[in-house]
Amino acid sequence: MNNIVVAPMLIPLLTAIFLVFLRPYLKIQRFLSILSIIATAGASFYILDLIKKEGILRLDFGGWLPPYGIVFVADSFSMLLVLTTVLVAGILLFYAFSSIGQEKEKMFFYPFFFFLLTGVNGSFLTGDLFNLFVCFEVMLLSSYVLITLGGNKIQLVESIKYVAINLLSSWFFLLALAYLYGTVGTLNMAHLSLRVAEVGQGPLLTIISILFLIVFSLKAGLLLYFWLPGSYSAPPTAIAALFGALLTKVGIYALFRIFTLIFYHEPEITHTLIGVMAILTMIGGSLGAIAYNDIRQIVSYNVVIAVGFILTALAISGEVAMEGAIYYLIHDILIKALLFLLAGTMIFLTGKAKIEEMSGLIRNYPLLGWLFFVTLLSLTGIPPFSGFIGKVLIGQGAIESGSFLLLAVAFISSIFVLYSLLRIFMNCFWGETIISEDNHVQLKKGMLLPCAAFGIATLVLGLGVEALETYVSDAAYTLMNPEVYIEAVLDSQK
Amino acid sequence: METLVTLLIGILVTVAVYLLLSRNLIQFILGTAILSHAVHLLLITMGGLKKGAAPLLGENATSYTDALPHALILTAIVINFAVTAFILVLAYRTYRETKTDDLHVLRGFKHE
Numbered sequence: 133m134n135n136i137v138v139a140p141m142l143i144p145l146l147t148a149i150f151l152v153f154l155r156p157y158l159k160i161q162r163f164l165s166i167l168s169i170i171a172t173a174g175a176s177f178y179i180l181d182l183i184k185k186e187g188i189l190r191l192d193f194g195g196w197l198p199p200y201g202i203v204f205v206a207d208s209f210s211m212l213l214v215l216t217t218v219l220v221a222g223i224l225l226f227y228a229f230s231s232i233g234q235e236k237e238k239m240f241f242y243p244f245f246f247f248l249l250t251g252v253n254g255s256f257l258t259g260d261l262f263n264l265f266v267c268f269e270v271m272l273l274s275s276y277v278l279i280t281l282g283g284n285k286i287q288l289v290e291s292i293k294y295v296a297i298n299l300l301s302s303w304f305f306l307l308a309l310a311y312l313y314g315t316v317g318t319l320n321m322a323h324l325s326l327r328v329a330e331v332g333q334g335p336l337l338t339i340i341s342i343l344f345l346i347v348f349s350l351k352a353g354l355l356l357y358f359w360l361p362g363s364y365s366a367p368p369t370a371i372a373a374l375f376g377a378l379l380t381k382v383g384i385y386a387l388f389r390i391f392t393l394i395f396y397h398e399p400e401i402t403h404t405l406i407g408v409m410a411i412l413t414m415i416g417g418s419l420g421a422i423a424y425n426d427i428r429q430i431v432s433y434n435v436v437i438a439v440g441f442i443l444t445a446l447a448i449s450g451e452v453a454m455e456g457a458i459y460y461l462i463h464d465i466l467i468k469a470l471l472f473l474l475a476g477t478m479i480f481l482t483g484k485a486k487i488e489e490m491s492g493l494i495r496n497y498p499l500l501g502w503l504f505f506v507t508l509l510s511l512t513g514i515p516p517f518s519g520f521i522g523k524v525l526i527g528q529g530a531i532e533s534g535s536f537l538l539l540a541v542a543f544i545s546s547i548f549v550l551y552s553l554l555r556i557f558m559n560c561f562w563g564e565t566i567i568s569e570d571n572h573v574q575l576k577k578g579m580l581l582p583c584a585a586f587g588i589a590t591l592v593l594g595l596g597v598e599a600l601e602t603y604v605s606d607a608a609y610t611l612m613n614p615e616v617y618i619e620a621v622l623d624s625q626k
Numbered sequence: 627m628e629t630l631v632t633l634l635i636g637i638l639v640t641v642a643v644y645l646l647l648s649r650n651l652i653q654f655i656l657g658t659a660i661l662s663h664a665v666h667l668l669l670i671t672m673g674g675l676k677k678g679a680a681p682l683l684g685e686n687a688t689s690y691t692d693a694l695p696h697a698l699i700l701t702a703i704v705i706n707f708a709v710t711a712f713i714l715v716l717a718y719r720t721y722r723e724t725k726t727d728d729l730h731v732l733r734g735f736k737h738e
Contacts (some may be wrong), residue, residue: 211627264703269705273708273709274711283723288719289724292720292732295709295712303661307668309669309698310671313672322688366656521738
């Protein structure tokens with residue numbers, strides 16, 4: 133029992149509520165947002181370090197002991213994701229300062245930014261399935277507002293699709309929860325794991341687990357990604373980057389949690405299904421990424437490919453593959469934020485979104501061009517950048533378990549990632565400079581610096597893998613050994 | 627009792643799916659509202675339907691109803707209320723901007 137566990141959710145929540153009342157004072161809003169991000173990041177780092185010393189931490193709200201009360205559980209896996217989320221959100225805030233525009237800032241951009249963060253961090257931390265639903269809804273409702281903020285025609289139209297698909301997936305979520313509660317009579321994740329192990333995962337429970345798979349696949353964009361490219365192309369750059377970096381990752385986190393902690397007894401059915409879905413996702417994403425000429429669409433399909441790639445690790449499910457998945461998740465949160473920022477900045481500078489309408493940008497904006505090149509290398513998994521270690525470990529896990537088809541598709545998809553981004557790079561950055569002196573738009577420092585910060589982050593993460601090693605291996609160990617998690621949650625002495 | 631309620635849920639889902647498949651935006655929204663009522667009923671049925679017992683009567687009570695599904699539904703209803711309110715406003719704004727409520731026209735990004 134440790135009260136600090138709630139901090140990564142509570143600080144953004146209080147900030148958000150507080151900022152609502154400071155609507156006209158933009159400077160104060162910005163200042164407080166940064167302060168709040170620093171506080172949250174500090175708390176997250178402290179918790180992560182505490183877990184290393186004391187093991188998994190738990191907070192029983194109101195002193196109600198699990199399995200009856202609501203619990204927050206912080207293990208290395210969730211805290212690594214929380215910490216990455218908060219840091220990425222902080223850098224994105226700086227980008228938003230210079231790009232989002234006063235009009236949107238006054239229409240409660242910052243409060244909803246923090247409500248979204250509340251939902252994301254809450255989803256990572258909760259130890260209760262219904263609470264996970266609530267945190268998802270907090271996150272989704274704020275994302276509905278953020279996606280429509282500004283009220284362009286295209287935003288409104290796309291957001292109807294986005295809201296509709298998420299309403300439906302929330303409905304499935306409730307349905308699955310109802311069936312699960314009716315079957316085993318509990319919603320605490322650790323307790324669920326125990327009970328499912330006791331009664332055995334029969335056909336009924338397997339079907340319920342597939343319902344959960346559908347729900348989280350919709351959120352993560354695993355196979356059911358048809359809504360994703362449109363919705364992620366519509367909002368302003370800073371918001372699109374936030375979505376691309378974080379929202380699908382929460383779905384992926386939930387899939388990992390559920391299928392390693394609760395429904396791990398029938399891997400022939402569930403994990404095979406996840407593997408097939410991952411393969412189809414990577415194929416579909418690769419086709420999308422090379423089919424379109426609109427930068428926003430290409431970038432969105434790259435999100436889809438990454439989802440498929442990470443979920444191959446769950447289908448393989450060995451400790452090495454899990455480590456790879458965690459490294460890759462952290463890397464992907466960083467790099468997708470950078471990719472969306474670069475794409476958005478390019479569109480801002482040229483006023484065009486099609487790749488054939490841009491050319492020779494590297495002469496006008498050299499640093500931007502080199503950053504794009506770094507992103508491209510990192511996404512493809514070339515050392516010394518951060519994508520490398522994740523890809524190597526997932527590949528190693530696949531070889532150890534003999535899943536060669538998954539291995540082949542996963543690595544071929546990397547080539548498609550490389551090709552789709554090289555197309556952007558060669559078309560937009562190389563070639564004749566077509567922007568005349570008069571039309572030259574000055575690249576704001578406030579836009580370039582956050583991108584550079586992400587670029588440095590991916591290099592640091594790639595070189596500093598050793599420093600993360602202890603946390604990641606602990607996280608993977610907990611994922612593969614559910615009894616560690618269960619013991620930490622249900623032990624009433626703690 | 628449970629069978630009857632389950633049948634009712636089935637009917638509600640049927641109606642909701644019919645509405646969801648329609649082209650009209652408002653009908654679609656009503657469909658989602660009915661759909662969520664169906665799942666709320668399912669939640670309460672899954673907890674077991676009992677007559678004549680209160681949720682909590684101290685430790686010595688002979689009969690009590692499971693309080694958890696009630697708490698779950700209450701939360702779900704509140705969330706659903708918020709989402710429905712939001713999507714209604716969204717539909718109105720979209721109608722004002724695009725002058726249509728036909729979902730086939732509101733297709734979003736044109737793919738080349």
